[in-house]
Amino acid sequence: xxxxxxxxxxxxxxxxxxxxxxxxxxxxxxxxxxxxxxxxxxxxxxxxxxxxxxxxxxxxxxxxxxxxxxxxxxxxxxxxxxxxxxxxxxxxxxxxxxxxxxxxxxxxxxxxxxxxxxxxxxxxxxxxxxxxxxxxxxxxxxxxx
Amino acid sequence: xxxxxxxxxxxxxxxxxxxxxxxxxxxxxxxxxxxxxxxxxxxxxxxxxxxxxxxxxxxxxxxxxxxxxxxxxxxxxxxxxxxxxxxxxxxxxxxxxxxxxxxxxxxxxxxxxxxxxxxxxxxxxxxxxxxxxxxxxxxxxxxxxxxxxxxxxxxxxxxxxxxxxxxxxxxxxxxxxxxxxxxxxxxxxxxxxxxxxxxxxxxxxxxxxxxxxxxxxxxxxxxxxxxxxxxxxxxxxxxxxxxxxxxxxxxxxxxxxxxxxxxxxxxxxxxxxxxxxxxxxxxxxxxxxxxxxxxxxxxxxxxxxxxxxxxxxxxxxxxxxxxxxxxxxxxxxxxxxxxxxxxxxxxxxxxxxxxxxxxxxxxxxxxxxxxxxxxxxxxxxxxxxxxxxxxxxxxxxxxxxxxxxxxxxxxxxxxx
Numbered sequence: 305x306x307x308x309x310x311x312x313x314x315x316x317x318x319x320x321x322x323x324x325x326x327x328x329x330x331x332x333x334x335x336x337x338x339x340x341x342x343x344x345x346x347x348x349x350x351x352x353x354x355x356x357x358x359x360x361x362x363x364x365x366x367x368x369x370x371x372x373x374x375x376x377x378x379x380x381x382x383x384x385x386x387x388x389x390x391x392x393x394x395x396x397x398x399x400x401x402x403x404x405x406x407x408x409x410x411x412x413x414x415x416x417x418x419x420x421x422x423x424x425x426x427x428x429x430x431x432x433x434x435x436x437x438x439x440x441x442x443x444x445x446x447x448x449x
Numbered sequence: 450x451x452x453x454x455x456x457x458x459x460x461x462x463x464x465x466x467x468x469x470x471x472x473x474x475x476x477x478x479x480x481x482x483x484x485x486x487x488x489x490x491x492x493x494x495x496x497x498x499x500x501x502x503x504x505x506x507x508x509x510x511x512x513x514x515x516x517x518x519x520x521x522x523x524x525x526x527x528x529x530x531x532x533x534x535x536x537x538x539x540x541x542x543x544x545x546x547x548x549x550x551x552x553x554x555x556x557x558x559x560x561x562x563x564x565x566x567x568x569x570x571x572x573x574x575x576x577x578x579x580x581x582x583x584x585x586x587x588x589x590x591x592x593x594x595x596x597x598x599x600x601x602x603x604x605x606x607x608x609x610x611x612x613x614x615x616x617x618x619x620x621x622x623x624x625x626x627x628x629x630x631x632x633x634x635x636x637x638x639x640x641x642x643x644x645x646x647x648x649x650x651x652x653x654x655x656x657x658x659x660x661x662x663x664x665x666x667x668x669x670x671x672x673x674x675x676x677x678x679x680x681x682x683x684x685x686x687x688x689x690x691x692x693x694x695x696x697x698x699x700x701x702x703x704x705x706x707x708x709x710x711x712x713x714x715x716x717x718x719x720x721x722x723x724x725x726x727x728x729x730x731x732x733x734x735x736x737x738x739x740x741x742x743x744x745x746x747x748x749x750x751x752x753x754x755x756x757x758x759x760x761x762x763x764x765x766x767x768x769x770x771x772x773x774x775x776x777x778x779x780x781x782x783x784x785x786x787x788x789x790x791x792x793x794x795x796x797x798x799x800x801x802x803x804x805x806x807x808x809x810x811x812x813x814x815x816x817x818x819x820x821x822x823x824x825x826x827x828x829x830x831x832x833x834x835x836x837x838x839x840x841x842x843x844x845x846x847x848x849x850x851x852x853x854x855x856x857x858x859x860x861x862x863x864x865x
Contacts, residue, residue, distance in 0.1 A: 388460060388461065391461065391465060392461070392462075395462065403465075403468070407465065407469045407472065408472055410469050411470075414469075414473075415473060419480060419484050422481060422484055423484055423485070426460070426461075427460065428485050428488070429485060430484065430485055431485050431486050432483070432485070437483060441483055444480070444482075446601060447477075447479040
């Protein structure tokens with residue numbers, strides 16, 4: 305069993321065979337940095353719990369394609385802030401399947417947004433002048449149909 | 450990706466932001482390029498990002514969505530995407546062709562654009578290369594165009610040094626992606642009925658033609674090349690008749706010379722009936738043997754040299770199969786090779802599971818009389834504007850590509 309410590313001091317136990325879905329954890333184990341427990345200062349307790357839920361399910365039900373698909377669909381039904389937290393955790397822990405799933409989810413969510421909405425969601429500053437932006441939109445009018 | 454790339458999304462690391470954005474389709478990304486300058490730069494000119502976006506599109510492909518066809522008499526396309534995607538592709542391609550041809554064309558799917566004018570030189574990474582031969586005074590010239598319908602971009606290429614003396618029957622033209630130099634190239638090889646060929650290669654990065662001559666490897670002074678061309682692993686291959694038999698030629702892009710590759714003597718029971726194509730991921734020669742079976746000779750290259758392996762394709766009730774020349778790489782974006790039967794039914798062959806399957810009811814007309822060239826098109830962000838010109842746009846604060854295109858004039862003095 306591997307012990308993981310979140311940034312806010314929560315402790316989680318997980319089987320090594322499950323934990324190695326995270327390449328980061330896998331390398332730490334191989335490099336013998338995992339004697340007592342593994343500190344994960346970049347992941348808070350709530351998010352770590354969710355991530356562990358994902359990797360546990362994907363370890364148990366590995367061959368059940370349908371089951372995993374519906375699990376994944378439910379798994380990403382969270383608010384945006386939480387989704388971003390999970391993405392950051394999956395990126396830090398290097399869990400490819402989870403990163404794929406969450407990135408695709410965000411991509412699907414922003415696909416139908418307007419440019420203003422996308423700027424709002426991601427806190428992007430519009431550094432075009434109004435004239436520049438108007439010309440851009442005009443030139444690419446076909447993309448806005 | 451550049452190391453100095455500014456923050457794309459304030460609350461996510463750059464590589465994650467790029468992962469998310471590269472999953473979006475081209476149209477959406479063009480829309481989002483208006484969000485801010487950093488996004489615009491990424492979407493319109495970051496080669497790594499453009500490649501990732503294309504790879505994601507191809508990954509999600511099942512079969513061919515858009516097939517472009519050019520036969521000796523017609524240019525058309527067949528599209529099997531969603532209704533909206535079809536409309537978009539239809540409209541943008543039509544606009545491009547209209548602009549190139551300088552006239553109106555009605556829209557329809559299964560479209561015939563124009564009789565005998567535009568042909569496809571190749572299609573790679575969402576860029577289509579069209580060309581046409583024009584007669585001008587008593588000389589013939591070839592006009593080459595690069596087009597990305599997804600971005601509504603097209604360009605007429607600057608004329609090469611030998612632009613005035615290309616003849617349709619002795620000029621090889623193809624468009625390909627050169628992995629060695631990470632560049633898109635148009636290769637023009639002209640047979641001048643001497644012991645040498647004139648070669649011109651256009652490079653998109655440099656926006657210029659390079660001209661040189663290569664030796665004709667064949668002993669016969671008349672080098673009748675028999676199309677079509679197949680581009681395999683970044684090199685163009687074609688079959689040639691010298692007075693005795695047929696031989697395979699390849700233009701080595703790295704060494705810049707033409708090499709001959711002998712083909713198995715007993716493949717060729719009837720010289721006129723062999724075709725070059727790609728099968729099972731390798732360059733192959735298709736022929737029919739005396740028992741009317743489809744025989745394919747697959748080329749294998751290893752340290753010991755080149756060898757040919759014989760296979761028979763049995764596909765009842767189809768009696769005669771030949772490859773559809775896909776001038777890009779011989780395979781579709783998703784890795785399948787296209788074959789056509791003598792009834793005009795199109796099949797695709799998957800190199801992985803080795804199955805040959807019907808391509809969803811696509812039927813080509815008069816397949817014996819038309820030498821069809823097929824290109825499999827996937828929308829991409831790859832720009833047909835050379836990087837230097839693109840960079841100028843950013844530095845001078847001119848952000849608009851459409852404007853530049855509108856100024857490109859198709860030369861007057863068309864087909865007489």
